[in-house]
Amino acid sequence: MGIGVEHMKNRGSFFEHSIKIRVEGFELRKLLTECVQRGITVKDVRTISDIEVVLILMKWDYEKFLSLAKNRYKITVLNEYGYKPTIRKAFHKKSTILGLIIFAIIMFYQSSFVSEIQVSGYRSYSETEIRDSLREAGLFEGCSKDIDLKNVKLHIYQELDNIAWMGVRYIGNLAEVTIVEGTITPKPVDKSKPCNIVAKKEGYVEKTIAREGKIAAEPGTYVKPGDILVSGIVPVTSTAYGTPAVGLTERYVHASGEVYAKIPYRLQCYQEKYDYIKKETGPYILGIRFEFGDLKINTAKHLYNYDNSIYTEKEILKIVRPIPITIGFVKISEVEVSRIERSQTELKKEANTLTRSVISEKVPENTQILNKSLKFVSGENIIEVVIIFETLEEIGVKKEIIIGNTTD
Amino acid sequence: MNIKDELLFDFSITMPRLLISGKTGILDNVKKIVYISENCIVVDHGKRYSTVNGAGLCVKSIEDERIIVTGEIYSVEFHGNRGGTHEE
Numbered sequence: 207m208g209i210g211v212e213h214m215k216n217r218g219s220f221f222e223h224s225i226k227i228r229v230e231g232f233e234l235r236k237l238l239t240e241c242v243q244r245g246i247t248v249k250d251v252r253t254i255s256d257i258e259v260v261l262i263l264m265k266w267d268y269e270k271f272l273s274l275a276k277n278r279y280k281i282t283v284l285n286e287y288g289y290k291p292t293i294r295k296a297f298h299k300k301s302t303i304l305g306l307i308i309f310a311i312i313m314f315y316q317s318s319f320v321s322e323i324q325v326s327g328y329r330s331y332s333e334t335e336i337r338d339s340l341r342e343a344g345l346f347e348g349c350s351k352d353i354d355l356k357n358v359k360l361h362i363y364q365e366l367d368n369i370a371w372m373g374v375r376y377i378g379n380l381a382e383v384t385i386v387e388g389t390i391t392p393k394p395v396d397k398s399k400p401c402n403i404v405a406k407k408e409g410y411v412e413k414t415i416a417r418e419g420k421i422a423a424e425p426g427t428y429v430k431p432g433d434i435l436v437s438g439i440v441p442v443t444s445t446a447y448g449t450p451a452v453g454l455t456e457r458y459v460h461a462s463g464e465v466y467a468k469i470p471y472r473l474q475c476y477q478e479k480y481d482y483i484k485k486e487t488g489p490y491i492l493g494i495r496f497e498f499g500d501l502k503i504n505t506a507k508h509l510y511n512y513d514n515s516i517y518t519e520k521e522i523l524k525i526v527r528p529i530p531i532t533i534g535f536v537k538i539s540e541v542e543v544s545r546i547e548r549s550q551t552e553l554k555k556e557a558n559t560l561t562r563s564v565i566s567e568k569v570p571e572n573t574q575i576l577n578k579s580l581k582f583v584s585g586e587n588i589i590e591v592v593i594i595f596e597t598l599e600e601i602g603v604k605k606e607i608i609i610g611n612t613t614d
Numbered sequence: 615m616n617i618k619d620e621l622l623f624d625f626s627i628t629m630p631r632l633l634i635s636g637k638t639g640i641l642d643n644v645k646k647i648v649y650i651s652e653n654c655i656v657v658d659h660g661k662r663y664s665t666v667n668g669a670g671l672c673v674k675s676i677e678d679e680r681i682i683v684t685g686e687i688y689s690v691e692f693h694g695n696r697g698g699t700h701e702e
Contacts, residue, residue: 235650
């Protein structure tokens with residue numbers, strides 16, 4: 207059909223720059239004929255009347271078309287199509303540019319926060335415990351990704367025992383925390399192997415029940431961790447006269463039994479000497495707390511100048527995704543603080559409660575507490591409470607005897 | 615059609631060559647646009663003229679001596695110096 211190679215390019219693409227124009231004048235057909243003769247591509251020719259047509263020209267043909275039309279026709283540009291005018295139009299609008307900048311800032315800002323934390327690999331700890339520790343270390347939903355992960359890891363290693371390894375990996379806004387717990391439970395000694403019973407805590411031996419083996423620590427002996435309580439090396443008197451076995455003076459056994467020891471504990475804690483009573487005087491300041499990522503604004507905190515105050519807040523919005531935002535109403539009320547000395551009964555009651563909680567933390571479950579005493583030392587504003595108590599605990603633990611090694 | 619006729623057909627660049635299908639018409643070898651309206655388009659092919667009659671006619675493109683017309687096409691006419699009007 208006679209189409210030249212130079213005309214094979216696609217002239218109808220959306221991406222090409224084209225112009226919709228209105229042409230008004232007489233003998234429009236002549237102008238169109240000249241377009242045919244000059245190779246100007248014309249599209250969507252719509253005849254409005256004998257003296258008016260609307261058509262589309264490619265941008266690169268427009269100048270040529272104008273030179274053909276000269277001043278015989280009135281030409282009005284109605285619209286422009288293609289990516290170039292679209293981009294130009296978009297960037298000529300200030301609101302579009304502003305919107306794009308804000309969008310880019312939001313996208314960038316959003317990508318710099320942790321929106322979700324996934325914890326895996328924990329066994330003895332609960333996920334809540336790990337999350338709480340991470341929060342204390344500064345890694346929480348809504349925190350910046352710029353936090354020092356070394357410090358986070360250090361905090362976790364210090365806070366949680368028996369963490370062998372910890373890794374934090376960012377996948378987008380997700381922080382993936384992997385925990386590997388170490389193995390601290392000693393393997394039970396095989397019954398066919400010789401072993402001693404050694405102390406796992408220091409204390410005074412109270413009672414030893416040796417089922418197998420030789421008692422090495424008599425009642426009343428003070429033992430330290432690792433000291434042998436029941437020995438797996440038992441002396442023998444051989445009666446196999448005339449045989450090589452007569453030379454044997456000891457044999458190895460799998461020691462078994464229970465060793466109870468008295469373990470003294472001395473703990474210190476502190477109590478307030480006075481009860482502080484806060485009484486509102488009347489004046490207060492209302493404000494708004496606004497948090498946007500790391501940006502923290504509290505209008506009330508900047509304004510108050512009370513010596514003593516109570517801070518109350520009602521959180522009205524807290525979102526993490528897409529952007530971490532927190533908004534809350536704040537009230538700071540001025541208060542007058544007065545104090546009254548606490549009574550001895552009250553102090554003792556609280557000290558006992560404190561003692562129970564301390565004992566439950568420090569002492570293994572089902573341990574018999576032999577005696578307990580509290581000593582109060584009064585300071586200027588605080589009272590030091592010294593808790594002394596003694597428990598009866600099973601302290602024996604089996605330890606394998608490696609033949610050839612010293613077992614001390 | 616033998617080779618000679620085929621070659622003559624291909625190289626007859628001053629004769630009307632029209633392809634009409636449904637609501638689209640392709641007019642080749644266009645040298646001049648004689649008349650253009652919503653109901654009628656007349657073009658000069660050099661030696662002869664052709665007319666497309668219809669309703670709501672729109673020239674989709676004018677390019678490389680080719681005009682693509684869309685709309686309701688009722689009839690096509692050829693005019694020229696060889697014996698008056700012939701309608702198909």
